Amino acid sequence: MTAPIENIMRTAPVIPVLVIDDIAHALPLAEALVAGGLKVLEVTLRTPCALEAIRVMKQVPGAIVGAGTVLNPTQLAQAIDAGSEFIVSPGLTPTLGQAAVDAGIPFLPGTANAGDIMLGLDLGLSHFKFFPAEASGGTAALKAIAGPFGGIRICPTGGITLATAPNYLALEPVLCVGGSWMVGKDVFDGAKVDTAKVTAAAAAAAALAR
Numbered sequence: 001m002t003a004p005i006e007n008i009m010r011t012a013p014v015i016p017v018l019v020i021d022d023i024a025h026a027l028p029l030a031e032a033l034v035a036g037g038l039k040v041l042e043v044t045l046r047t048p049c050a051l052e053a054i055r056v057m058k059q060v061p062g063a064i065v066g067a068g069t070v071l072n073p074t075q076l077a078q079a080i081d082a083g084s085e086f087i088v089s090p091g092l093t094p095t096l097g098q099a100a101v102d103a104g105i106p107f108l109p110g111t112a113n114a115g116d117i118m119l120g121l122d123l124g125l126s127h128f129k130f131f132p133a134e135a136s137g138g139t140a141a142l143k144a145i146a147g148p149f150g151g152i153r154i155c156p157t158g159g160i161t162l163a164t165a166p167n168y169l170a171l172e173p174v175l176c177v178g179g180s181w182m183v184g185k186d187v188f189d190g191a192k193v194d195t196a197k198v199t200a201a202a203a204a205a206a207a208l209a210r
C-alpha cells in the first residue's frame with residue numbers, strides 16, 4: 001500500500017518536479033536522481049508521455065513516484081491507474097480534494113492562502129504544497145499563512161533553488177521543498193541524459209539539512 005504523505009515528505013529534503021518530454025529520458029533520469037539520493041519523484045502531467053513515464057520510473061529500485069499537475073478527478077484516476085504513489089496539484093478544489101481523500105492516496109494539494117488551507121482542513125487534510133512559493137511572498141508569506149494553523153506541514157514549491165531551499169527547510173512546518181532546478185534543460189541531448197550531472201545536482205539537493 002501507499003505510504004502516508006508525511007513519510008513521503010520526510011524521505012528526502014527535496015522533491016524533484018519533472019517535466020518529461022521524451023519517454024527515453026524517464027528511466028535514466030529516475031536512476032540518476034535516485035542515485036543522488038532523491039528518491040521521491042514528481043512527474044507532472046504536463047506532457048503526453050507523463051503517465052507512461054510514471055510507469056517506467058516505478059521500475060527503478062527505491063524510487064517513490066507520484067504525479068504532479070493533477071487538476072481534476074479524471075486525471076487523478078489516470079495517475080492512480082499508472083501506479084502513482086502520491087498526488088500533487090497546483091491548487092485545491094473541493095472536487096479534486098474529495099476524490100483524493102476517497103481514493104485514500106497520499107495527496108499534497110497546492111495552497112497559496114489561508115482559505116485554501118481551510119478548505120483542505122475541512123477535507124481532513126493536513127499536509128500541503130505552498131505554491132507558487134517565491135511569487136507568493138517566499139518564506140515571509142509562508143510563515144504568516146501557516147501561523148494560525150498549528151499542525152499543518154508544508155512543501156513549498158515554485159521558484160526555489162539550491163541556494164534558497166535552506167531558508168524554507170529551516171521553517172518548522174516545512175518537511176521538504178519541491179523544485180525543478182536539479183534537472184536543467186542542458187542535461188538533455190536528444191534522447192540522451194547527462195546522468196552524471198543530474199546525480200551530482202541531486203546529491204547536492206539531498207545533502208540539504210532540515
Ligand SMILES: O=C(O)C(=O)C[C@H](O)[C@H](O)COP(=O)(O)O
Pocket residue numbers: 017044068069070088089090110131157158159160178179180181
Ligand atoms: O505543475 C504543477 O503542478 C506545479 O505545481 C508547478 C511546479 O510545482 C512548479 O513548476 C515547479 O516549480 P519550479 O521549481 O519553479 O519549476
